[in-house]
Amino acid sequence: MGTPEPRLRVTVSGHWPVVVLACRGEIDHETYDLFADGALRALAGTEPDVVVDLAEVAYCNTSGLKVLRHAADHARAHGRRLSVATGGNAGLARVTGVADGLTLVGDPSEVFDSVHESPPVER
Incomplete structure (x- = not known):
């Protein structure tokens, strides 16, 4: 019997001028702290x-929205841009779209393309 897969996996990777917080699960x-730590x-x-990549997130409740709103406010206060990639998940786009101040994109590559840089490398 193997170890059960965690309910949420979070990775942070980046290559100037973009950093990506990718989440899966x-x-x-119960997973709010892990998500908040990744955002920090x-x-x-x-x-x-x-870019907060939520394309592989099956469910996000108000705890996650609070993290996203706080992260967006922090980014703006420091002259940075925060985008949320929904991966074409219409339900997730609807949920995150109700949070004021969030910029939604389909895929992180949209942000990379806009700054003319290549995709990130793991750090």
Whole structure:
């Protein structure tokens, strides 16, 4: 019997001028801290563009929206841009779209293309 897969996996990767916080799984009251820690790591850098990639998130409740709103406010206050990639997930786009101040994109590559840089490398 193997170890059960965690309910949420979070990775932070980047290559100037973009950092990506990629999540896979579910964001709720039980995984909120892991998501918030990832957001803090992504915002700790100096890259002007931060992308939160939620394309592989099956569920996001208000706990996740609070993290996103706080991260967007922090980014703006420091002259940075935060985008949320929904991967074409219409339900997720609807949920995150109700949060004021969030810029939605389909895929992180849209942000890379806009700054003419290549995709990130793991850090």
